Amino acid sequence: MITMLLRVLGREYAGRVRRTVALMTATALVEGASYALLVPVLRALFGGSPGEARPWLLAFGAAVAGYAVLRYVSDRSGFRAGTTMLHGMYDRLGDHLARLPLGWYGPGRVGEVSVLASQGVLRAMSVIAHLLAPFLSACVTPLTIVGVMLAFNWQLGLAALAAAPVVVAIQLRTARATTATDTERVGREREATGRVIEYLRAQPVLRAGGRTAERFGLLDDALADQQLASRRATLSALPGVLGLAATVQAVFTGLLALGAYLALGQDIGAAEVLAVLVLAARCADPLLSLAEIGGSLRAARAELARLDEVLRTEPLPEPAEPLRPSGHDVEFDSVTFRHGDRTVTDAVSLAVPEGQRLAVVGPSGAGKSTLLQLLARFYDVDAGAVRVGGVDVREMATAELMARVAIVFQDVYLFDGTIEANVRLGRPDATDAEVRAAGAAALLDEVVERLPGGWSAHVGEGGALLSGGERQRVAIARALLKDAPVVLLDEVTSALDPVSEAAVHTGIERLMKGRTVVMVAHRMRTVRRADRVVFLEDGRVVEQGSHDELLRRCGRYAAYWDLTVVAGGG
Ligand SMILES: Nc1ncnc2c1ncn2[C@@H]1O[C@H](COP(=O)(O)OP(=O)(O)OP(=O)(O)O)[C@@H](O)[C@H]1O
Numbered sequence: 001m002i003t004m005l006l007r008v009l010g011r012e013y014a015g016r017v018r019r020t021v022a023l024m025t026a027t028a029l030v031e032g033a034s035y036a037l038l039v040p041v042l043r044a045l046f047g048g049s050p051g052e053a054r055p056w057l058l059a060f061g062a063a064v065a066g067y068a069v070l071r072y073v074s075d076r077s078g079f080r081a082g083t084t085m086l087h088g089m090y091d092r093l094g095d096h097l098a099r100l101p102l103g104w105y106g107p108g109r110v111g112e113v114s115v116l117a118s119q120g121v122l123r124a125m126s127v128i129a130h131l132l133a134p135f136l137s138a139c140v141t142p143l144t145i146v147g148v149m150l151a152f153n154w155q156l157g158l159a160a161l162a163a164a165p166v167v168v169a170i171q172l173r174t175a176r177a178t179t180a181t182d183t184e185r186v187g188r189e190r191e192a193t194g195r196v197i198e199y200l201r202a203q204p205v206l207r208a209g210g211r212t213a214e215r216f217g218l219l220d221d222a223l224a225d226q227q228l229a230s231r232r233a234t235l236s237a238l239p240g241v242l243g244l245a246a247t248v249q250a251v252f253t254g255l256l257a258l259g260a261y262l263a264l265g266q267d268i269g270a271a272e273v274l275a276v277l278v279l280a281a282r283c284a285d286p287l288l289s290l291a292e293i294g295g296s297l298r299a300a301r302a303e304l305a306r307l308d309e310v311l312r313t314e315p316l317p318e319p320a321e322p323l324r325p326s327g328h329d330v331e332f333d334s335v336t337f338r339h340g341d342r343t344v345t346d347a348v349s350l351a352v353p354e355g356q357r358l359a360v361v362g363p364s365g366a367g368k369s370t371l372l373q374l375l376a377r378f379y380d381v382d383a384g385a386v387r388v389g390g391v392d393v394r395e396m397a398t399a400e401l402m403a404r405v406a407i408v409f410q411d412v413y414l415f416d417g418t419i420e421a422n423v424r425l426g427r428p429d430a431t432d433a434e435v436r437a438a439g440a441a442a443l444l445d446e447v448v449e450r451l452p453g454g455w456s457a458h459v460g461e462g463g464a465l466l467s468g469g470e471r472q473r474v475a476i477a478r479a480l481l482k483d484a485p486v487v488l489l490d491e492v493t494s495a496l497d498p499v500s501e502a503a504v505h506t507g508i509e510r511l512m513k514g515r516t517v518v519m520v521a522h523r524m525r526t527v528r529r530a531d532r533v534v535f536l537e538d539g540r541v542v543e544q545g546s547h548d549e550l551l552r553r554c555g556r557y558a559a560y561w562d563l564t565v566v567a568g569g570g
Pocket residue numbers: 106339340344362363364365366367368369370371
């Protein structure tokens with residue numbers, strides 16, 4: 001467990017963890033040893049010479065005080081180590097998530113990562129701060145007490161020691177029995193959280209479609225599954241809890257019977273039997289708490305395993321000696337890419353000379369957006385290469401690639417900050433004048449003028465306080481401010497009203513000027529602006545040429561527009 005904790009956190013915490021464990025073990029030993037002093041105290045009190053108990057009582061008091069000080073120091077060390085490790089874990093997870101390929105952030109990840117980053121990390125890191133001290137105390141204190149018993153009376157000591165293998169066997173068996181149910185519980189929790197997030201996000205759509213009841217059913221199912229999984233996990237741990245209680249009872253009864261037998265045979269006095277029973281009672285509490293602590297440790301272990309899995313997910317490899325592209329032309333060279341078994345792009349070869357515009361057209365699911373994602377290295381290709389300025393994107397530093405590429409997607413995500421902050425994201429060190437100029441070029445200034453607060457107006461989570469067209473203008477202003485030489489556009493004007501569309505088109509025209517552009521286009525108006533068009537179907541390039549050439553060819557491209565225009569698009 002500690003090994004896994006250190007692997008997840010990093011070896012730099014090893015010394016600190018070792019010191020904390022040593023301190024906690026010493027505390028548990030002193031706790032056990034202090035109980036040893038109860039033996040002469042009780043023997044004196046019940047053996048007919050109570051006055052002799054005084055020095056032992058004083059010694060017992062001193063030992064308890066020493067234990068209290070050690071306990072304070074070790075608990076503080078545990079809390080401090082736990083807090084430091086918690087921050088370290090958040091830093092490590094945050095850094096790692098920022099380096100994972102964007103393609104990793106598929107459906108379901110939001111819920112998963114939310115649960116992991118909140119309760120997952122807390123549960124995993126609680127091992128040092130909250131669980132380790134009681135766990136060590138539950139193991140070491142009873143063993144120390146048994147050691148004292150052995151020294152005091154070997155028969156009674158051996159009888160108590162008999163419990164140790166039984167307790168270990170019960171713990172191991174419970175751990176085995178609960179592994180599957182614990183994993184299932186964690187999985188169900190993650191799924192239910194994902195459903196809650198999905199349900200909250202989908203409110204507008206669900207209400208518009210009058211489907212709230214139906215979708216709530218799905219969430220209900222997920223919560224019911226989570227409850228069932230939780231119950232199964234509790235039930236699978238129950239035999240362990242009962243077994244532990246029965247063992248403690250049996251050993252206590254056995255000690256009582258053996259003590260009575262020895263006392264009747266005059267081998268041992270009643271005061272000694274009483275002392276042993278008091279010691280045995282002191283073992284009961286920590287032993288019984290083992291069941292609960294074991295459960296918490298197993299839950300923490302499941303979270304640690306999940307954190308470990310995420311942290312072991314390889315970020316896209318960075319080149320050891322990154323190359324700098326010369327120029328800003330774009331090339332797809334026999335690019336094949338698969339999602340699982342499905343080939344999404346199949347040996348696609350395309351070239352966009354510097355400063356030219358390529359429109360990618362094709363039916364839904366043809367792989368158009370995937371081409372843009374491969375160019376921005378959201379994923380790495382399975383075969384072939386994507387090059388910018390003659391250099392494979394895998395041979396470039398990610399920061400270099402990102403500096404060269406600006407992306408405007410159809411679904412624009414804005415952060416819950418001011419309009420200005422959202423535009424500035426394109427180039428954080430831009431001057432105010434540059435931000436305003438980018439805003440003006442994207443026709444965002446007329447939106448800003450209408451908003452109370454102007455540039456300081458808040459856009460709400462995801463940009464919810466702006467319309468779709470307004471969000472597009474923010475995204476275009478952001479891209480203009482970034483001033484990257486390669487621009488990727490993904491169907492940016494579908495679903496806009498004519499006024500917004502005209503404004504967005506103006507902004508886009510300015511954004512495209514003098515830059516290398518790859519745009520996914522569903523509208524003939526957008527396509528006409530391209531120097532070259534490629535028609536993609538089932539991940540393959542079916543036709544390419546200029547718009548007019550392709551129309552004259554009366555092939556798949558021309559048929560596609562016929563259909564689209566008849567259907568009312570274009
Ligand atoms: N994360 C993913 N996991 C599995 N399959 C995916 C994933 N993302 C996309 N796909 C699949 O890859 C194929 C190509 O998707 P892509 O989004 O590139 O198509 P598109 O041509 O842009 O479609 P549209 O015009 O509808 O946006 C689709 O069939 C889609 O189901």
